[in-house]
Amino acid sequence: MRTVDPAKHKARRQHIVRVAAELFATKGFERTTTAEICRAAGMSSGNLFHYFANKRAVFLAVFEDEDSDKTERLAAAEAAEDPWAALLEVVDLLAAPALEPLAPHLVMEAMVQAYRDPEVEEALSRDNAAEQRTVAVLLRRAAAAGRIDPDLDPDATASWVTTLIASLYTGAATDPAFKAAEQLPTLRLILTRYLRAEPR
Amino acid sequence: MRTVDPAKHKARRQHIVRVAAELFATKGFERTTTAEICRAAGMSSGNLFHYFANKRAVFLAVFEDEDSDKTERLAAAEAAEDPWAALLEVVDLLAAPALEPLAPHLVMEAMVQAYRDPEVEEALSRDNAAEQRTVAVLLRRAAAAGRIDPDLDPDATASWVTTLIASLYTGAATDPAFKAAEQLPTLRLILTRYLRAEPR
DNA sequence: GTCTATAATAAGATAGAC
DNA sequence: GTCTATCTTATTATAGAC
Numbered sequence: 297m298r299t300v301d302p303a304k305h306k307a308r309r310q311h312i313v314r315v316a317a318e319l320f321a322t323k324g325f326e327r328t329t330t331a332e333i334c335r336a337a338g339m340s341s342g343n344l345f346h347y348f349a350n351k352r353a354v355f356l357a358v359f360e361d362e363d364s365d366k367t368e369r370l371a372a373a374e375a376a377e378d379p380w381a382a383l384l385e386v387v388d389l390l391a392a393p394a395l396e397p398l399a400p401h402l403v404m405e406a407m408v409q410a411y412r413d414p415e416v417e418e419a420l421s422r423d424n425a426a427e428q429r430t431v432a433v434l435l436r437r438a439a440a441a442g443r444i445d446p447d448l449d450p451d452a453t454a455s456w457v458t459t460l461i462a463s464l465y466t467g468a469a470t471d472p473a474f475k476a477a478e479q480l481p482t483l484r485l486i487l488t489r490y491l492r493a494e495p496r
Numbered sequence: 497m498r499t500v501d502p503a504k505h506k507a508r509r510q511h512i513v514r515v516a517a518e519l520f521a522t523k524g525f526e527r528t529t530t531a532e533i534c535r536a537a538g539m540s541s542g543n544l545f546h547y548f549a550n551k552r553a554v555f556l557a558v559f560e561d562e563d564s565d566k567t568e569r570l571a572a573a574e575a576a577e578d579p580w581a582a583l584l585e586v587v588d589l590l591a592a593p594a595l596e597p598l599a600p601h602l603v604m605e606a607m608v609q610a611y612r613d614p615e616v617e618e619a620l621s622r623d624n625a626a627e628q629r630t631v632a633v634l635l636r637r638a639a640a641a642g643r644i645d646p647d648l649d650p651d652a653t654a655s656w657v658t659t660l661i662a663s664l665y666t667g668a669a670t671d672p673a674f675k676a677a678e679q680l681p682t683l684r685l686i687l688t689r690y691l692r693a694e695p696r
Numbered sequence: 697g698t699c700t701a702t703a704a705t706a707a708g709a710t711a712g713a714c
Numbered sequence: 715g716t717c718t719a720t721c722t723t724a725t726t727a728t729a730g731a732c
Contacts, residue, residue, distance in 0.1 A: 304697095340698065365634075463659050529706085531706095540718075
């Protein structure tokens with residue numbers, strides 16, 4: 297049957313991506329050898345390169361194959377009735393992966409690869425731009441509704457909001473004592489005080 | 497003379513460290529080859545390894561040889577009369593290198609190397625612990641003086657303060673549109689609103 | 697699709713002359 | 715202290731059989 301092959305192919309690819317993600321997270325892109333990926337995936341070198349053109353393609357697949365429902369949830373948040381509540385939901389949505397064990401290191405690895413590899417750069421910045429657009433929309437709506445400080449520039453502030461969320465990833469990646477799950481409430485507190493303060 | 501040799505040696509070492517820092521910042525540690533460092537420093541491979549035992553030693557020297565007056569200035573801030581003013585000065589002190597062109601990328605590189613290389617880890621965490629200690633001292637003093645929210649836990653908050661300062665580095669490193677110098681006032685605003693808010 | 701074997705090259709580091 | 719020459723090893727990727 298023809299219908300079985302593509303499914304099997306996809307599953308095998310995903311398996312490679314999954315084991316590679318763990319290696320990339322712990323050792324970084326450059327220090328992870330294709331031989332290690334092969335060993336972890338239980339296959340030969342010849343076979344790995346049957347699935348991916350090169351090592352970079354495996355790395356890119358780690359970030360591109362994560363087809364979650366994030367896009368839809370961001371769109372839903374933009375249209376939600378209460379912009380402030382929606383903003384807090386977006387924060388939780390974007391912060392959620394930081395609670396997983398591999399994500400912080402993977403995100404950091406992606407960040408450093410981004411300014412060295414245009415393809416990684418493009419993948420990341422597309423993602424980031426979408427997030428910032430949503431946050432900016434909600435900031436504008438919240439400001440119009442008198443729920444946040446109207447003196448804040450929506451675009452610059454949206455950039456800071458995503459940067460502050462990124463702190464959860466960098467904190468988790470760099471400080472072993474930093475538990476993202478425990479620190480999420482503090483992040484919410486910081487954002488709330490920053491955004492809702494009275495203008496001065 | 498014996499006194500000339502060590503000085504020359506030190507200057508030559510520093511020269512290597514300086515050109516290597518630029519390479520490490522733009523290409524990262526692994527993608528920077530010792531051959532490139534040699535070329536940039538204008539010397540042969542044999543000579544480079546006369547100054548440094550290996551490539552890692554060059555990388556470590558980038559961070560260890562920056563003998564600035566930071567330690568003294570931190571100590572002075574701890575003892576300053578006005579703890580809130582001193583805290584803001586510490587923020588400026590720790591944020592200052594982010595305005596330089598190479599530092600953000602170098603810091604990011606150091607952060608990712610830290611959780612892969614115990615020696616880098618140690619160098620960084622020693623630095624970080626000293627900063628956090630100073631910030632915690634000032635937070636306690638400011639709280640006692642009624643200048644900040646007394647409900648904030650000093651140690652956990654000190655960790656967040658340094659993490660937020662680090663955002664200036666990650667922002668500058670990952671977003672070409674992010675100008676650290678322009679964003680420093682916003683960082684101060686975020687910290688002020690976070691720390692000085694009335695307890696609720 | 698999967699393997700074995702290996703090509704091609706690059707990189708870190710050293711030896712030893714000057 | 716500095717160089718040239720080179721050793722050794724690791725690594726990505728390919729060729730070609732099954």
